[in-house]
Amino acid sequence: MGTETVLFDIDLIQRYDRPGPRYTSYPTAPQFAAEFDESALRAELRASNASGKPLSLYFHIPFCEHLCFYCACTKVVTRHREWGQPYVERLLREMALIRRDIDAQRPVTQLHFGGGTPTFLLRADLERLVNGIQAQFRLLDDDTGEYGIEVDPRAIEPGVLALLRNRGWNRLSMGVQDLDPAVQKAVHREQSLDLLAELIQEARSLGYRSISLDLIYGLPLQSPQSFAETLAQIISLRPDRLSLFNYAHLPERFPPQRRIRAEELPSPAQKLEILQQSIGALEAAGYVYIGMDHFALPEDELTRAQLQGHLYRNFQGYSTHSNADLLAFGMSAIAMVGPSYSQNRKDLEAWGAAVDAGRLPVERGLRLTADDLLRREVITRLICDFRLDVAVVEARHGIDFWRYFAESRGTLEALARDGLITLNEGGVTVLPAGRLLVRHVCMAFDAYLGRSQTQFSRVI
Structure with a gap:
């Protein structure tokens, strides 16, 4: 860069x-409408089989043990990790419902666990979910797929990374946001550099092919100096990919943000200074600007895909797998099948009730x-x-x-x-x-x- x-x-x-x-x-989610319902999705699923395109699977795990004040994701905050077991059971049922209409022999080239906090699931529950996916869909066994999971270093049982790697997972991403203790306390996300480094080292020793870290600029109590220190520490870990997101303070839309004191936010001028110096630091460290807040090492698959004109972007961010129908499971998850989008119900009980009744839990969508x-x-x-x-x-x-x-x-x-x-x-x-x-x-x-x-x- x-x-x-x-x-x-x-x-x-x-x-x-x-x-x-x-x-x-595109069109963006505000254009989705309730007129696109379960029957519409089932029709799109059946029609998509004729294309023979591969599949991409997304599983939304909404649970979080801790509430991060900046968060705008759809989530359920709880310390009851036993809630994961019935949720996984419903995910298995939802997969079975989808398979009524989809050719499940189409290869799965992309698979992602997002959240929430996917590693909220206890190891036994996570293994049951993985077993169910492998039983119901055709996963690749040659490590060429893009199979990833979002990890919270504070909430992951020992052996989970090894379990997933043995089953074909080869990517992980972690939300760091900031390493300054004062900033972490202000946004209620406290985690140490040592914890992060240990997890990255474990992932690399297991053979994970890509490690991505997320940072946010514009959080309370951040300064150009403090964020420069955070970025220097992150660069020393040499993640394959790095995202640098702008914090959007919209407390009227996202209630958790009401706990952030607006007077503690950096000024617009400070935010621009943070962004400018961060781009310079990443440039000096050899990272390539992929676009839309994303950076990657020159040898990373994203960088190579962009040079070759094969890069793609979807609900999970940039991807190297563009020619796939995206099936989505779990509350609020968004699918992209053929010329359509569909979003599941965003309420946990409503999503579960639909699945239990044998219905696809579609809340809204759009045929393009x-x-x-x-x-x-x-x-x-x-x-x-x-x-x-x-x-x-x-x-x-x-x-x-x-x-x-x-x-x-x-x-x-x-x-x-x-x-x-x-x-x-x-x-x-x-x-x-x-x-x-x-x-x-x-x-x-x-x-x-x-x-x-x-x-x-x-x-x-």
């Missing part, structure tokens, strides 16, 4: 640091139109490649690109004048000064902006 990859232009950032979608999907699919491809390629080849899009969708996107031209020309992109008849290229602001480039192609009152986080 260097100035040819990302350029920190503080004037541009201050001008363009406005709210916008994160584009983990041809326009949605076209715009999704445009936005995905910009986020993943930082460039857009108009000829490729025209050939794939049978359109005259600039006539179709005539309403986007004015916005794009303004971005070009400001040095965020280059623009010509052949396509769009995001320049180094625009890469941190790529969400703004994507927004030029978003047909839904302004149609709802959804409150998005700021771009930076």
